[in-house]
Amino acid sequence: MATRTRNTERREDALSKERIIEAAVEMLDAGGESALTFRALSATLKTGPGAIYWHVANKGELLTAATDAILTGAMPPADAGGTPQEAIRAVAIGVFDAIEAHPWAGEQMSQLASQSTTLRVFERIGRQVQALGVPGPAQFFAASALLNYILGVAAQNAAMARSVQQGTDRTEVLDMVAALWNSLDTDEYPFLRTIAAQLRDHDDRAQFLAGVDLILAGIATLTRPA
Amino acid sequence: MATRTRNTERREDALSKERIIEAAVEMLDAGGESALTFRALSATLKTGPGAIYWHVANKGELLTAATDAILTGAMPPADAGGTPQEAIRAVAIGVFDAIEAHPWAGEQMSQLASQSTTLRVFERIGRQVQALGVPGPAQFFAASALLNYILGVAAQNAAMARSVQQGTDRTEVLDMVAALWNSLDTDEYPFLRTIAAQLRDHDDRAQFLAGVDLILAGIATLTRPA
DNA sequence: ACCTGAACACCGTTCAAGT
DNA sequence: ACCTGAACACCGTTCAAGT
Numbered sequence: 001m002a003t004r005t006r007n008t009e010r011r012e013d014a015l016s017k018e019r020i021i022e023a024a025v026e027m028l029d030a031g032g033e034s035a036l037t038f039r040a041l042s043a044t045l046k047t048g049p050g051a052i053y054w055h056v057a058n059k060g061e062l063l064t065a066a067t068d069a070i071l072t073g074a075m076p077p078a079d080a081g082g083t084p085q086e087a088i089r090a091v092a093i094g095v096f097d098a099i100e101a102h103p104w105a106g107e108q109m110s111q112l113a114s115q116s117t118t119l120r121v122f123e124r125i126g127r128q129v130q131a132l133g134v135p136g137p138a139q140f141f142a143a144s145a146l147l148n149y150i151l152g153v154a155a156q157n158a159a160m161a162r163s164v165q166q167g168t169d170r171t172e173v174l175d176m177v178a179a180l181w182n183s184l185d186t187d188e189y190p191f192l193r194t195i196a197a198q199l200r201d202h203d204d205r206a207q208f209l210a211g212v213d214l215i216l217a218g219i220a221t222l223t224r225p226a
Numbered sequence: 227m228a229t230r231t232r233n234t235e236r237r238e239d240a241l242s243k244e245r246i247i248e249a250a251v252e253m254l255d256a257g258g259e260s261a262l263t264f265r266a267l268s269a270t271l272k273t274g275p276g277a278i279y280w281h282v283a284n285k286g287e288l289l290t291a292a293t294d295a296i297l298t299g300a301m302p303p304a305d306a307g308g309t310p311q312e313a314i315r316a317v318a319i320g321v322f323d324a325i326e327a328h329p330w331a332g333e334q335m336s337q338l339a340s341q342s343t344t345l346r347v348f349e350r351i352g353r354q355v356q357a358l359g360v361p362g363p364a365q366f367f368a369a370s371a372l373l374n375y376i377l378g379v380a381a382q383n384a385a386m387a388r389s390v391q392q393g394t395d396r397t398e399v400l401d402m403v404a405a406l407w408n409s410l411d412t413d414e415y416p417f418l419r420t421i422a423a424q425l426r427d428h429d430d431r432a433q434f435l436a437g438v439d440l441i442l443a444g445i446a447t448l449t450r451p452a
Numbered sequence: 453a454c455c456t457g458a459a460c461a462c463c464g465t466t467c468a469a470g471t
Numbered sequence: 472a473c474c475t476g477a478a479c480a481c482c483g484t485t486c487a488a489g490t
Contacts, residue, residue: 014473015473037462037463037464038463038464039462039464047475048474048475048476049464049465049475049476050465050466050467050475050476051473051475051476053465053466054473054474055473058464058465059464059465107337110336110378110381110382110385111333111381112385119407119410119415119418122417122418123414123415123416123417123418126417126418126420126421127417129417130417130420137424138436139417139420140421140428140433141433141437141440142440143417143421144437145375145436145437145440145441147378148375148378149374149375149378150378151381151382152336152373152374152376152378152381153378155336155378155381156374156377158337159336159337159338162337188349189345190349190353191348191349191352191353191355191356191369192345192348192349192352194352195352195366198363207366207367207370210364210367211367211370211374213444214367214368214371214441214444214445214448215371215375215440215444216444217443217447218439218440218441218442218444218445218447219440221443221444221446222440240454241454241455263482264482264483264484265483273455273456274455274456274457275457275484276455276456276458276484276486277454277455277457279483279484279485280453280454280455281454284483284484285483
């Protein structure tokens with residue numbers, strides 16, 4: 001039954017950076033950053049820990065590469081058409097959904113200043129900010145505001161996902177947070193207690209988009225000065 | 227010369243959570259999160275590693291406590307007066323400056339969803355959003371947008387600070403980032419190359435505040451609906 | 453009640469040695 | 472060129488034992 005095996009199928013179990021990243025993403029998805037271990041990884045790949053170091057410089061590079069792999073696939077095509085606002089929303093939602101599916105990447109992104117993934121998102125947003133007609137000097141901080149907001153939400157979602165024991169339900173988590181907010185001192189935390197009620201039936205994704213639109217509304221004031 | 231030593235001064239070297247946190251902050255300031263080790267910490271405090279565990283549950287709690295200590299002192303007084311916008315800017319700048327002085331705390335904040343520090347900032351912002359006259363249902367996402375933007379910037383600054391070798395100059399770092407942006411492909415990264423020039427004489431703090439104002443401008447559109 | 457410090461169960465990383 | 476796996480230099484954390 002091995003007769004049909006040709007050269008092309010040979011050594012499909014050979015180590016490569018791609019296979020390492022693929023296995024790393026699986027481990028990260030399963031158990032977060034602490035689950036990614038060179039020992040566990042090399043066991044999965046049926047090699048020694050040292051073998052990985054021939055393809056990857058260190059754990060940091062592996063984490064960066066894994067984050068890149070996730071987010072490259074998550075970005076919508078650049079020529080999608082539509083208004084600049086729609087294009088910005090599409091990029092933002094792409095990042096958001098990717099982080100929701102792979103929370104460990106959220107931690108990574110906000111730790112990776114000027115890394116290729118972040119740069120690509122920044123570029124995409126910046127181009128649309130230009131298309132909106134924001135004057136030159138303001139383009140930088142307008143695009144930065146959007147990027148930092150997106151990264152901030154990404155990190156918060158990652159943190160939330162990590163604090164959740166696997167198996168805990170989504171609404172269960174919201175209930176716990178709402179309970180925490182309600183347990184706060186009424187005099188010191190009036191605002192949080194007020195919105196605790198809204199937490200239960202609130203939609204993370206819709207709220208995230210509302211934030212994007214809020215910043216877009218602010219950007220709009222830059223294009224038609226008072 | 228020990229005659230004047232009274233009971234009050236006795237055992238001033240006794241271990242306490244406060245002394246542990248104080249020492250931890252010093253180590254974090256000196257070398258970032260990786261410099262904080264229970265062994266190094268106990269050596270500084272002249273005890274064994276186990277002693278620390280009597281006052282602190284684990285490293286995570288210590289990190290949280292250290293972050294709290296930094297940010298509690300950084301927040302402006304709640305009754306500072308002025309417009310809601312000014313109050314929001316004051317809180318934002320308080321966080322920004324604290325992170326600039328203690329970059330490790332920036333990493334921490336964005337990993338600590340619903341932690342006391344973050345909740346306090348959220349509360350302060352939320353109250354001012356209410357004061358601005360934002361209608362009830364929109365208060366939540368308006369305050370969230372501001373908070374997430376602030377946390378996003380905090381994390382980016384922390385990441386930047388960590389990537390910088392100690393001793394590297396500030397302008398030197400900006401030059402390196404500008405050089406990186408300029409080295410990008412012209413066709414793929416036109417926006418980044420355009421703003422790379424602005425990077426050299428750009429003021430992080432002013433840019434951060436411009437972002438806050440941008441979101442405030444967006445929030446203003448919520449109070450007087452079209 | 454509070455502290456000691458050896459020991460446990462891990463890490464990331466290196467490197468001589470193999471093929 | 473690529474892989475092996477023992478070894479190094481660490482970690483956070485525990486816990487019997489001390490005072």
